[in-house]
Amino acid sequence: MKLFISRPLPDPVLTRALDAYDTTVRDITTPMTRDEMIAGLQDYDIVLPTLGDLYTADIFADAGNIRTRLLANFGVGYNHIDVDAAKAHGLQVTNTPGAVTDATADTAMTLILMTARRAGEGERMLRSGAWEGWHPTQLLGMHVSGKTVGIIGMGRIGQAIAKRCHFGFGMNVVFYNRSPKTPDLPAQQLASIEDVAHVADILVIAVPGGADTRHLIDKSTFDAMQPHALLINIARGEIVNEAALIDALETGQIAGAGLDVYEFEPKVPKALTDREDVTLLPHLGTATLEVRTDMGMLAMDNVDAYANGKTLPTPV
Numbered sequence: 001m002k003l004f005i006s007r008p009l010p011d012p013v014l015t016r017a018l019d020a021y022d023t024t025v026r027d028i029t030t031p032m033t034r035d036e037m038i039a040g041l042q043d044y045d046i047v048l049p050t051l052g053d054l055y056t057a058d059i060f061a062d063a064g065n066i067r068t069r070l071l072a073n074f075g076v077g078y079n080h081i082d083v084d085a086a087k088a089h090g091l092q093v094t095n096t097p098g099a100v101t102d103a104t105a106d107t108a109m110t111l112i113l114m115t116a117r118r119a120g121e122g123e124r125m126l127r128s129g130a131w132e133g134w135h136p137t138q139l140l141g142m143h144v145s146g147k148t149v150g151i152i153g154m155g156r157i158g159q160a161i162a163k164r165c166h167f168g169f170g171m172n173v174v175f176y177n178r179s180p181k182t183p184d185l186p187a188q189q190l191a192s193i194e195d196v197a198h199v200a201d202i203l204v205i206a207v208p209g210g211a212d213t214r215h216l217i218d219k220s221t222f223d224a225m226q227p228h229a230l231l232i233n234i235a236r237g238e239i240v241n242e243a244a245l246i247d248a249l250e251t252g253q254i255a256g257a258g259l260d261v262y263e264f265e266p267k268v269p270k271a272l273t274d275r276e277d278v279t280l281l282p283h284l285g286t287a288t289l290e291v292r293t294d295m296g297m298l299a300m301d302n303v304d305a306y307a308n309g310k311t312l313p314t315p316v
């Protein structure tokens with residue numbers, strides 16, 4: 001079996017792949033080009049792609065005689081793959097759910113605390129030499145204990161965030177999910193995104209990306225939010241209309257934002273980087289050695305299952 005891996009991965013994952021398959025590892029960190037994706041589909045039995053490798057329908061159509069039967073995506077989010085088109089061309093697609101949950105929830109907490117407590121702003125002030133010492137009214141932020149967190153998308157990551165907020169920080173949890181959910185903690189499901197936005201001190205986005213959720217968070221959401229509230233996005237950039245977010249920040253409709261993902265990633269608008277009231281992380285959600293190794297191992301579990309004719313552990 002010939003396996004193509006689209007980026008360098010943690011050593012234990014590459015060792016496992018190289019030991020078991022005729023493996024080619026693409027040794028650069030940028031997304032695959034269109035030509036590379038097409039050549040990969042023509043030459044390899046299995047491709048292990050990741051975020052940024054944009055498998056649109058025309059890639060499968062233009063590849064012609066496709067040898068690949070499995071796209072074992074490294075990552076839970078697969079909005080960069082047109083799964084219907086892949087399946088129509090005879091490919092199966094897998095992802096890495098669960099492996100990413102805790103780390104991504106931790107990143108949401110990092111963004112919540114950094115934004116509420118103005119940590120980035122304080123660190124920038126200190127590093128610039130502008131700090132003149134403690135005083136009682138310096139850099140006063142929002143106390144998160146006892147506040148209301150609103151979660152949009154109460155799936156694996158949404159629930160992990162809710163648990164951290166409720167059990168760790170004594171926050172009340174309200175949420176919106178497109179289907180009914182009974183999470184394992186005290187939390188109230190509300191009827192619409194606006195209902196959640198209206199009562200939340202901190203609004204966290206945790207739905208999948210893709211056409212169905214593009215600009216799910218838009219002007220109507222910001223209109224519903226309170227002026228002291230914060231928006232946190234650890235899901236996908238295009239879920240939030242970035243222009244509407246910038247407008248809401250500039251007009252004082254909301255008090256700040258904590259973002260791990262961007263609508264036109266890796267481009268981040270100057271209107272955001274210029275602001276002190278936003279925390280901006282470079283898509284760090286799962287960026288720990290342990291978790292990136294676990295993600296790779298789960299992707300390899302899927303590769304092994306396919307290669308041995310077994311049921312795929314985590315099909316999309």
Ligand SMILES: NC(=O)c1ccc[n+]([C@@H]2O[C@H](COP(=O)([O-])OP(=O)(O)OC[C@H]3O[C@@H](n4cnc5c(N)ncnc54)[C@H](O)[C@@H]3O)[C@@H](O)[C@H]2O)c1
Pocket residue numbers: 076077078097098100101104152153154155156157158176177178179206207208209212213216234235236260261283284285286
């Ligand atoms: N920042 C990062 O590095 C990072 C890391 C991991 C995952 N993610 C993103 O987080 C997403 C969520 O991951 P997960 O494992 O929790 O997925 P999940 O499928 O367990 O949860 C998603 C939830 O959103 C709900 N949902 C879907 N569409 C909706 C809609 N239109 N309105 C309301 N609810 C809707 C689903 O019912 C589900 O409960 C991933 O798809 C990925 O894009 C980002």
Ligand SMILES: O=C(O)[C@H](O)CO
Pocket residue numbers: 051074075076077078100285286
């Ligand atoms: O979807 C995911 O898993 C992340 O965005 C990449 O780690």
